[in-house]
Amino acid sequence: MSEYAVLLHFVWSFSDIGGTSVECQYMDHVMVIQWWILLCISGHSAEVMKRSVFFFSGQTESVHLSVSDLVQQSVSDLVQPHWSEFSWEWTSHDGRYSDIRITRAISSMLVVSPPFTEYFSRSNDYDVTVKPKFECAGVFLFVRTNVPLAQIEIFATKVTPSFWPSFRLGSDVSISCEVSSLPEGATLQWEREGDPTSNTTLFYNNTAHMVIHTVDQDSQGTYYCTFKQNGTLLYSVSNAVRTEEVSSDATLTMYRESANSSLVTLLCKTSDGYTHASWSWTPLSTAKEVHVVTTAMYGSNDTFNERFSSGDFNRYYFRLYISPVKFEDGGKFNCYFENLLVASINVVTIKVSAVPPSGSPRNHQVVLRCEVSEVSGDPVTLAWLRMEGSRGLLVKQDILTETRLNRTLSVTLPSLRRDQLHWQCVVFTEGILRATASLTLTLPTLTTMSSMTGMGTETVVRGVITMAATLGVFGFLGFYCRRPNGTQTQRQRKEPAQLEETSV
Numbered sequence: 001m002s003e004y005a006v007l008l009h010f011v012w013s014f015s016d017i018g019g020t021s022v023e024c025q026y027m028d029h030v031m032v033i034q035w036w037i038l039l040c041i042s043g044h045s046a047e048v049m050k051r052s053v054f055f056f057s058g059q060t061e062s063v064h065l066s067v068s069d070l071v072q073q074s075v076s077d078l079v080q081p082h083w084s085e086f087s088w089e090w091t092s093h094d095g096r097y098s099d100i101r102i103t104r105a106i107s108s109m110l111v112v113s114p115p116f117t118e119y120f121s122r123s124n125d126y127d128v129t130v131k132p133k134f135e136c137a138g139v140f141l142f143v144r145t146n147v148p149l150a151q152i153e154i155f156a157t158k159v160t161p162s163f164w165p166s167f168r169l170g171s172d173v174s175i176s177c178e179v180s181s182l183p184e185g186a187t188l189q190w191e192r193e194g195d196p197t198s199n200t201t202l203f204y205n206n207t208a209h210m211v212i213h214t215v216d217q218d219s220q221g222t223y224y225c226t227f228k229q230n231g232t233l234l235y236s237v238s239n240a241v242r243t244e245e246v247s248s249d250a251t252l253t254m255y256r257e258s259a260n261s262s263l264v265t266l267l268c269k270t271s272d273g274y275t276h277a278s279w280s281w282t283p284l285s286t287a288k289e290v291h292v293v294t295t296a297m298y299g300s301n302d303t304f305n306e307r308f309s310s311g312d313f314n315r316y317y318f319r320l321y322i323s324p325v326k327f328e329d330g331g332k333f334n335c336y337f338e339n340l341l342v343a344s345i346n347v348v349t350i351k352v353s354a355v356p357p358s359g360s361p362r363n364h365q366v367v368l369r370c371e372v373s374e375v376s377g378d379p380v381t382l383a384w385l386r387m388e389g390s391r392g393l394l395v396k397q398d399i400l401t402e403t404r405l406n407r408t409l410s411v412t413l414p415s416l417r418r419d420q421l422h423w424q425c426v427v428f429t430e431g432i433l434r435a436t437a438s439l440t441l442t443l444p445t446l447t448t449m450s451s452m453t454g455m456g457t458e459t460v461v462r463g464v465i466t467m468a469a470t471l472g473v474f475g476f477l478g479f480y481c482r483r484p485n486g487t488q489t490q491r492q493r494k495e496p497a498q499l500e501e502t503s504v
Contacts, residue, residue, distance in 0.1 A: 050151045054227065054235035057134035057158040065128040067142045067150050085145050086110070088120075088128055092138040093156075093180035099141075103128060134158050137180035156180040157237055159225060160432065166244035170267030170343075171252050173215050173241065174432040177225035178207040186234075191224045202426065202436055204385060204392040209433035213254075214265045215243055245269055251344045255372075255427050255435035258351040262325040268335030268343045273315035276338055279308075283331040284374055293333075294320060327351040330373030349373040352425050352439040368411040368439065370425035375400045375407055381428040382409040392424060416441060 055063050065088065088103040088110075102116045110122050119136045123129045130136050137156035141148045158178045167173050179188050190197050190210040200211040212219050220241055227235040256264045268277065278295040294303040296313035303309055307326070311319035318337070322329055327349045335343040355367045370382055380400045385392030398409050413420055423439045 048148050048151055050153070052234070053152060053154045055132050055154065055156055056237055057132060057156050058162055059132045062132055063130040063136075063154060064123055065130060065140055065142075065152050066123075067126055086126060087143050089141045089143055090116075090138055092135070094135060094137075096135075097138070130154060132156075134178075134180060154180075155227070155235070157225065157227065157235070159237055159239065164239045164241065166242045167215050168252070169216060169243045169245050169269060170214055170265075172254050172434070173212040173219070174209070174434060175212075175223070176207050176209045176432060177237065178205075179227060180206070182206050183229070185230045187226075187228045189226055189228075191226050192221055197223070200433075200436060201390075202385075202392060202424070202433060203390050204426070205394070211433055211435065212241070214267060215241065216267075217243060219243065245271070251346065253346040253348060253377075255348045255350060256325050257435060257437040258325050258327040258329075258349045259437070260324050263321065263323040264325055264329075264347060266320040266322075266333055266335070266343070266345050266347075268318045268320075268337070270316060270337050270340075270342050272337075274337040274340075275315065277313055277318040278336050279310070279318070279320045280334045280336070281331055282334075283328065285328065322347075325349060327371075327373060346374070346376070350425065350427060350435055350437045352423075352437045354439060354441060363415055366413045366416055366441070368413070368423060368425075369408055370410075370437065371408045372400070372427065373407070375402050375404065377402065378429045383426050383428070384409060384411045385424045385426060386420065387422040387424055388419075392426070416443060418443060 053063055055061075086105045087101050090100050090102045091098050101113065102120055103110050103112050103122070105111060105126065110126050110128070112120050112122055112128070119131055119133065121129045121131075126142070128140075134156045137154050140152045140154065142150040142152075156179070160176045160178070164175075175190075177188065177190065182188060188203065188206070188208045190199075190201055190208055197210060200213065202209045208225060210223070220243055222238050222240050225237045226233055254264060254266075256262060266279070268279070275298045276296070279293050281291045281293050282289065283291070291304075293305050293308045294301065294310040296302070296310060296318060298313060298315055301310045301313060307322060307324065307329075309321045309323075311317070311321070318335060320333065320335075330347055330349040333345045333347060334341060335345075350370065350372050352368070352370050355369065356364065368384060370384060372380060372382065379402075381397060382400060383397035384395045386395050387393075396409065396411050400407055409425070421441045421443070423441070425437045425439070427434045427436070
């Protein structure tokens with residue numbers, strides 16, 4: 001006998017004890033029956049079976065939500081009694097929907113509600129097929145009479161660009177991997193052959209960004225976007241980076257941080273051998289003035305700037321190194337083999353600063369400034385992120401256009417706290433990370449007195465207490481010495497009496 005039959009038998013037998021007709025008391029005990037059924041169902045609700053599913057946005061295979069392997073009872077048992085109501089409820093990861101009923105079935109075939117047929121369809125019995133779209137990710141509950149029986153959470157990952165072509169040798173490669181939701185204790189990161197990458201990486205807004213600066217032959221290989229829970233690998237997406245040797249005057253744009261340890265490498269390559277090569281630089285400040293920064297004859301090189309240097313010229317490859325990169329280095333760099341323009345590279349520089357500088361008094365405001373040297377073509381998004389470990393939290397952002405004169409984004413901190421020491425200014429174009437610039441602040445000294453005297457706070461307090469005690473002792477002694485004692489008072493009283501007797 002099923003659990004429902006047992007419950008019904010118990011309730012009806014209980015009603016018969018009073019000798020009352022069942023027919024007369026039917027309506028009075030319907031609510032009692034339902035209450036017992038729901039009580040039993042609620043006992044199973046504590047044992048809701050859960051499962052996680054991962055898929056790659058854009059894959060050809062759909063995702064199936066199946067309850068047959070999650071619930072403890074068979075589907076034929078689930079549809080009893082005949083008035084039980086079954087449905088799938090969906091809470092999307094992107095926040096568009098919350099506990100929305102996408103299907104419904106009352107002791108019959110499951111039906112997908114018309115607004116959601118674009119994303120879902122019925123497969124078998126009470127199973128649902130989910131199309132592999134990023135916006136379909138979320139939490140799905142299989143519900144019987146408002147009581148959940150099974151929960152399936154679908155996580156979607158998306159890699160941009162979805163198709164990785166062969167990247168031009170010497171260019172910057174920007175790749176991002178986004179997950180629809182990141183639970184507590186989970187991480188999303190880029191790895192290469194099982195090890196974390198040494199390239200510029202940033203985790204922001206459930207997305208792991210990676211920038212490979214100046215790709216070369218060593219940059220080739222398989223890169224993995226890994227999803228881990230408490231260190232355990234749950235899912236990964238892989239793709240390969242391949243380089244392409246291009247001999248043309250195609251223009252590249254590179255973004256670089258202006259810092260003491262920064263470096264930019266510009267690569268010029270041709271398939272035909274030449275005996276002479278040169279790099280020229282047109283600064284942004286003097287757009288019409290061209291500076292030849294380095295030249296090379298096969299077997300010898302000459303440079304004309306202490307921060308610029310060139311690698312060995314082998315008639316096919318000619319590199320230009322700039323280190324450290326200054327904010328004023330922004331501009332266009334052209335590479336010539338003989339009189340042939342082979343490469344044209346725009347270098348956009350970024351600088352960050354704090355005003356007043358780090359170490360100012362704690363109660364003074366601090367202004368963080370981030371500036372780019374140039375905005376041309378596509379709009380540039382500047383954003384200030386407050387860093388918590390490797391995770392960035394957005395504080396402020398702005399979109400800069402070519403016609404806008406101000407190329408600075410500022411953030412004002414009323415006062416400096418310990419959780420406001422690590423910052424990054426990030427640069428995006430078309431939603432892809434191009435570069436980052438880090439800024440680390442330091443807390444000011446705690447007290448002005450201790451910094452002036454060179455003593456610690458505890459030493460200063462002890463000194464003040466000792467001085468106060470000493471002054472108190474000296475004050476008491478002074479008062480005691482000035483106060484007349486008892487012998488002196490009696491002597492003063494007796495002296496006038498003796499004078500009177502003498503006079504008599």
